Amino acid sequence: MGSAAADHYCAINVAIYTPSKKYWTMTERGRNAVTRTTDTFTVGPSQLHWEHDMLSIQIDERVPLLGQKVQGTIKVFPDQLFHHVVPLDDQAKHRWGPIAPSARVEVSLSKPDLKWHGHAYFDSNEGDEAISKPFSEWDWSRAHLKDGSTAVIYDVRQKNGLDRVITTKFNTNGTTEHFTAPERVPLKNTGWGIKRNLRSEQGAGVQLIKTLEDTPFYARSIIQSTLLNENVISMHETLNVKRLESGIVQWMLPWRMPRNPTQIY
Numbered sequence: 001m002g003s004a005a006a007d008h009y010c011a012i013n014v015a016i017y018t019p020s021k022k023y024w025t026m027t028e029r030g031r032n033a034v035t036r037t038t039d040t041f042t043v044g045p046s047q048l049h050w051e052h053d054m055l056s057i058q059i060d061e062r063v064p065l066l067g068q069k070v071q072g073t074i075k076v077f078p079d080q081l082f083h084h085v086v087p088l089d090d091q092a093k094h095r096w097g098p099i100a101p102s103a104r105v106e107v108s109l110s111k112p113d114l115k116w117h118g119h120a121y122f123d124s125n126e127g128d129e130a131i132s133k134p135f136s137e138w139d140w141s142r143a144h145l146k147d148g149s150t151a152v153i154y155d156v157r158q159k160n161g162l163d164r165v166i167t168t169k170f171n172t173n174g175t176t177e178h179f180t181a182p183e184r185v186p187l188k189n190t191g192w193g194i195k196r197n198l199r200s201e202q203g204a205g206v207q208l209i210k211t212l213e214d215t216p217f218y219a220r221s222i223i224q225s226t227l228l229n230e231n232v233i234s235m236h237e238t239l240n241v242k243r244l245e246s247g248i249v250q251w252m253l254p255w256r257m258p259r260n261p262t263q264i265y
Contacts, residue, residue: 004089005031007031007034007036008030008031008034009028009030009256010028010029010030010033010034010043011026011027011028011029011043012026012027012043012044012046012059012061013025013026014026014059014061014070015213015220016070016109016112016114017116017212018112021112022212023063023068023070023072023112024063024064024256025061025062025063025064025253025257026064026255026257027044027061027062027064027258027259027260028257028258028259028260029043029044029259029260029261030259030261031112032261032262032263033262033263037071039051039201044060044061044260044265045060045061045265046058046059046060046061047094053077053078054075054076054077054249055075055076055078056073056074056075056124057073057074057075057076058073058239059072059073059074059109060171060265063259064255064256064258065255067109068111068112070111070112071110071111072107072108072109072110072111072114073107073108073109074105074106074107074108075105075106075107076100076103076104076105076120076122076220077103077104077105077106078099078100078102078103078122079100079102079103079104079148079172080100080101080102080170080172080173080174081099081100081101081174082097082098082099082100082101082170082174082176084097084098084168084176085097085169086154086166086168088125088135088138088154088156088164088166089099089134089135089156089158090134090158090160090162090164091134093127093128093129093133093134094125094126094127094128094131094134094135095125095126095127095131096123096124096125096154096166097123097124097125097126098121098122098123098124098152098168098170099122099123099124100120100122100123100147101119101121101122101142101150101152101170102119102121102122102144102148102150102170102172102192103118103119103120103121103122104117104118104119104232105117105118105120115121116140117146121150121206121235122143125240131215131241131244132241132244133159133244134158134159134160135156135157135158135159136157136158136159136240136241136242137157137195137238137239137240137241138154138155138156138157138238138239139153139155139196139197139198139199139236139237139238140152140153140154140236140237140238140239141153141198141199141234141235141236141237142234142235143225143227143232143233143234143235144232144233145227145228145230145232146230147171147172148171148172149170149171149172150169150170151167151168151169151170151179151227151228152167152168152169152170153165153166153167153199154166154167154225155181155184155197155199165181165199167179167180167181167199169228170256172265179228181199181260182199182200182201182226182227183199183200183201183203184197184198184199185197185198185199185200185203185206185225187206187221187223188208188250190211190214190219190238190263192214192215192216192217192219192243194216194217194218194219194238194240194243195238195240196221196238197237197238198223198225198234199227200225200226200227201225201226201227201228201229202225205224205225205226205231205232206223206224206225207223207225208223209221209222209223209224209233210219210222215256216243216246216248216249216252217239217240217241217243217244217246217249218237218238218239218240218244219237219238220235220236220237221235221236221237221238222234222235222236223236237263
């Protein structure tokens with residue numbers, strides 16, 4: 001597999017979870033539908049735009065297959081911006097950068113008709129090669145602490161057999177702190193049989209509240225646990241790269257992430 005131009009494979013992913021329904025959009029578009037300026041990134045009919053200290057996201061997407069529209073505005077107000085980049089693999093070919101680990105969000109959607117505000121998290125990942133090359137699997141979690149800081153754990157297992165465990169606390173004054181990673185606690189396997197783990201100081205106190213995404217290679221969950229001597233609610237994800245590489249999953253991906261090569265939205 002050769003190299004590819006990043007701006008020819010772009011998508012705006014929206015995942016909405018309500019008590020009765022889920023909405024998922026992730027239409028991939030080519031460079032003919034992508035434009036960038038200093039403060040604006042446009043992908044098809046959707047757009048991200050920095051306005052002073054606020055990120056405004058205009059969503060105009062459709063759910064794959066069903067065709068339901070997802071339209072509206074998301075505004076992200078960072079509490080503190082960070083210039084913090086960490087390599088995820090031994091060769092530093094993949095990097096993680098939390099831009100605003102703690103933020104306030106305002107969501108106003110017309111389709112579906114939903115409005116809410118609350119706490120948000122904003123980060124970035126970048127890589128110089130396919131994610132399947134260095135990684136076997138990882139578990140990631142993010143928890144909002146009582147003092148307003150955010151604790152993030154990356155529990156990475158590489159194909160070379162070595163683990164990389166990244167633990168960082170992002171403070172409200174813009175500083176960061178490393179903390180000792182708690183023990184790895186196994187969680188209930190997903191419906192697709194993916195093993196998932198969480199780092200927690202009290203294994204017996206871990207409670208899987210809800211699984212938001214259960215796919216053949218990826219899971220997103222809400223979990224209660226203990227971290228830095230606090231009871232926390234974490235957003236958690238598990239990625240199984242071996243599953244992602246499988247032929248059947250690669251065949252299924254376009255149904256979940258269709259590609260629109262035209263400028264017709």
